[in-house]
Amino acid sequence: MAEPAPSPASTGAAALRDIAREVGVAKPDPILVADGVVRRFGGVTAVNVGHVEFQRGAITALIGPNGAGKTTFFNLLSCFDQPQQGTWSFNGRVLNGVAPYKVARSGMVRTFQLTKALTKLTVIENMRLGGQNQRGERFWGALSGSWRSQEREITERADALLQRFKLDHMRNEFAASLSGGQRKLLEMARALMTDPELLMLDEPMAGVNPALKQSLLEHVKTLRDEGRSVIFVEHDMDMVYDISDWVVVMAEGRVIAEGTPAEIGANVAVIDAYLGTHHGAELSGDLAAHTADESSSERRAEP
Amino acid sequence: MDWGFIGTQSISALIGPMAVFYILGAQGLNLHYGYTGLLNFGQAGFMATGAYGVAICCASEAAGGYGLPLWVGFLVAVVATVLLALLLGVPTLRLRGDYLAIVTIAASEILRIVLRSEALEDFSGGNSGMAGFARSFYDANPFTNGRRYELGPFSYLGKDLWVMTVGWGLIAIAAVLTFLLMRSPWGRVLRSIRENEDAVRSLGKNVFSYKMQSLVLGAVMGAAGGVVLALYQNLASPDDYGTKTTFIAYTALILGGAARVGGPIVGGMIFYGFFAFMQVTASQAAKADVLPRSIMDSVQAGIVPFLFLGVVLMLLVVFRPQGIFGDRREIELDG
Numbered sequence: 334m335a336e337p338a339p340s341p342a343s344t345g346a347a348a349l350r351d352i353a354r355e356v357g358v359a360k361p362d363p364i365l366v367a368d369g370v371v372r373r374f375g376g377v378t379a380v381n382v383g384h385v386e387f388q389r390g391a392i393t394a395l396i397g398p399n400g401a402g403k404t405t406f407f408n409l410l411s412c413f414d415q416p417q418q419g420t421w422s423f424n425g426r427v428l429n430g431v432a433p434y435k436v437a438r439s440g441m442v443r444t445f446q447l448t449k450a451l452t453k454l455t456v457i458e459n460m461r462l463g464g465q466n467q468r469g470e471r472f473w474g475a476l477s478g479s480w481r482s483q484e485r486e487i488t489e490r491a492d493a494l495l496q497r498f499k500l501d502h503m504r505n506e507f508a509a510s511l512s513g514g515q516r517k518l519l520e521m522a523r524a525l526m527t528d529p530e531l532l533m534l535d536e537p538m539a540g541v542n543p544a545l546k547q548s549l550l551e552h553v554k555t556l557r558d559e560g561r562s563v564i565f566v567e568h569d570m571d572m573v574y575d576i577s578d579w580v581v582v583m584a585e586g587r588v589i590a591e592g593t594p595a596e597i598g599a600n601v602a603v604i605d606a607y608l609g610t611h612h613g614a615e616l617s618g619d620l621a622a623h624t625a626d627e628s629s630s631e632r633r634a635e636p
Numbered sequence: 637m638d639w640g641f642i643g644t645q646s647i648s649a650l651i652g653p654m655a656v657f658y659i660l661g662a663q664g665l666n667l668h669y670g671y672t673g674l675l676n677f678g679q680a681g682f683m684a685t686g687a688y689g690v691a692i693c694c695a696s697e698a699a700g701g702y703g704l705p706l707w708v709g710f711l712v713a714v715v716a717t718v719l720l721a722l723l724l725g726v727p728t729l730r731l732r733g734d735y736l737a738i739v740t741i742a743a744s745e746i747l748r749i750v751l752r753s754e755a756l757e758d759f760s761g762g763n764s765g766m767a768g769f770a771r772s773f774y775d776a777n778p779f780t781n782g783r784r785y786e787l788g789p790f791s792y793l794g795k796d797l798w799v800m801t802v803g804w805g806l807i808a809i810a811a812v813l814t815f816l817l818m819r820s821p822w823g824r825v826l827r828s829i830r831e832n833e834d835a836v837r838s839l840g841k842n843v844f845s846y847k848m849q850s851l852v853l854g855a856v857m858g859a860a861g862g863v864v865l866a867l868y869q870n871l872a873s874p875d876d877y878g879t880k881t882t883f884i885a886y887t888a889l890i891l892g893g894a895a896r897v898g899g900p901i902v903g904g905m906i907f908y909g910f911f912a913f914m915q916v917t918a919s920q921a922a923k924a925d926v927l928p929r930s931i932m933d934s935v936q937a938g939i940v941p942f943l944f945l946g947v948v949l950m951l952l953v954v955f956r957p958q959g960i961f962g963d964r965r966e967i968e969l970d971g
Contacts, residue, residue: 413834437840449835451828461821462828463839469821470841472849476816484821507965520835527839 345390346557346578354592357384364389364531364562365410365441370419372405372586379405380416381586387531387579392553392563394573394594397583398606403566404446406583407535411443412436423531438465440530444537446566448516452509456500459508459519460491463526491526498522498552514541518549525556532556534565538572550576574598582606637924642916647789649912650905653796653868656803657683659904660861661885662892663810664854669886670894671818672850673830675737678724679858679885681744684877685720686859688751689713691766691872692759699768700758706772710863717859720747721852729847741879752874765873773867774798796868803864807901810857815897826850827895858885880942884911887949893959902960907948914941 348361363386372380380402387393397403408414410421412433421428423441437443451459464487469480495501498518503511511519517537524532537553538546546569553576556563567573573580573594580597582590584606590597597603649655661679668674690709695701704712728739750756752763760766774781779794792800817823825846828836833843866872884907885900892903918937921927932940958964 433837434840434842449832451831467821475820475822
């Protein structure tokens with residue numbers, strides 16, 4: 334790309350400026366739409382989402398307190414789990430009953446909350462696995478040896494990504510020797526090997542040290558600038574405020590609010606449901622956290 | 637005690653027809669367990685399918701078979717094994733590892749019991765098995781069937797030498813196939829499935845299809861072992877394919893080192909060499925009354941190698957889980 338002029342990415346995010354701030358609001362150009370999705374585990378309703386749309390070319394954060402059903406919702410959207418009711422579609426294609434690998438092939442790729450690095454493969458092998466339509470992954474293709482040129486191509490792309498994610502020095506190490514944070518990076522880089530249209534990150538910041546965090550944030554922003562859409566689940570409010578264009582808040586399985594990060598931060602329902610007393614603490618990240626905690630619990634105690 | 641006899645017998649067993657049988661079974665398990673992480677405890681069932689495929693097709697009509705030429709028997713053995721693997725794989729490959737183990741061990745036992753059942757005696761020969769189908773195989777023998785060939789410490793009958801030639805040819809094919817596949821992207825997907833299925837799924841790979849391919853290919857390798865044993869004995873006997881056959885193949889695999897092409901080969905040779913040594917030594921000891929009859933008679937001597945099998949498997953898993961060729965670091969990497 335020559336000019337950073339109005340890329341489709343920034344227009345995707347900009348289009349969110351003028352829409353209503355209400356739950357289930359229609360987005361100008363939705364990439365992923367969920368409608369009436371209900372998932373019960375026995376008597377517990379883990380997810381009960383009426384209607385939610387995710388904008389194309391934007392970074393959307395999915396937040397909520399522990400047990401709000403964020404990861405379950407993620408699993409449902411990416412077809413790793415099936416709901417009892419509801420439909421959801423990616424790029425207009427209904428995904429009910431579609432196998433997870435087909436969802437990934439169609440351009441919607443996810444990472445996991447608990448990283449799933451393939452520990453007994455080297456870092457570069459992990460990366461190569463992400464390549465799509467590999468001739469050598471078919472039985473007869475593997476035997477014929479016609480995969481070598483494509484393998485070189487894939488390796489080049491993998492090396493470039495490893496460099497971008499500052500993992501190139503670990504290229505030939507087993508993934509087991511990576512730290513937790515590096516595994517998060519590897520998983521994201523590996524997901525990018527598939528060249529996804531929509532990347533779904535489940536807690537990308539969990540266990541990542543502050544120095545890496547900053548570069549990870551930049552990587553996610555870069556993805557949007559490349560025209561990809563990103564949805565992520567996160568507890569780290571710094572990240573949510575810093576990079577998201579839109580925030581969807583879940584509590585007890587339902588979507589309770591939508592809006593820009595700043596608005597969500599001021600939304601009383603959200604503060605009650607989720608941010609609660611930790612809101613200020615997380616943002617300032619200093620000693621005041623503890624005192625704020627204590628004083629607020631005292632306030633609660635009062636009638 | 638005739639130590640010279642014990643030595644020749646053990647050394648010849650290193651690469652003898654029985655070693656070939658277990659090596660082929662173990663190479664199939666290497667694909668299943670070593671590379672794909674499929675805990676197949678029913679390898680004996682696939683081996684039986686290979687043996688009975690040839691036996692039932694090629695036995696003369698008088699012996700209860702169909703009297704077909706040998707190559708048809710080979711073809712039927714392979715096709716039947718592929719079908720059995722598909723039939724087993726469709727419901728079970730969606731299960732988690734330990735469930736797969738339970739289902740496969742049950743399936744192989746069901747197969748064995750059905751094959752030896754009286755009701756099917758006309759079809760599969762009941763508990764005495766199917767015999768007399770290997771004549772055309774031995775007619776094609778370039779060695780003299782009844783002659784004893786001495787090569788240094790090795791000593792084989794011409795008929796065994798012919799079985800070994802074919803058997804080691806099959807082992808070479810299986811090894812080359814495994815080697816080529818495992819360094820390709822196809823093998824990379826298999827090894828990734830062993831590590832974490834969901835990660836592989838999330839990258840757009842059809843995990844079920846790869847597991848099925850692995851199951852079928854490994855099963856066919858096992859079936860080849862079954863064919864070799866059937867030809868060697870000129871008999872397909874149901875009780876050669878009990879669960880112990882599967883566990884001996886596992887022992888050979890772990891001894892040599894799982895997820896290494898050479899692992900099952902060297903493991904199978906060493907294992908069966910020792911096994912034969914124990915067998916011959918124990919029976920010689922019993923015959924020569926080295927031990928008082930009250931401790932061990934010649935019937936009990938037959939069981940000694942199996943005691944040894946159990947102890948070796950335990951010691952291996954505790955002290956050398958990576959086997960001979962494996963990389964200890966790779967085994968220890970975790971989480």
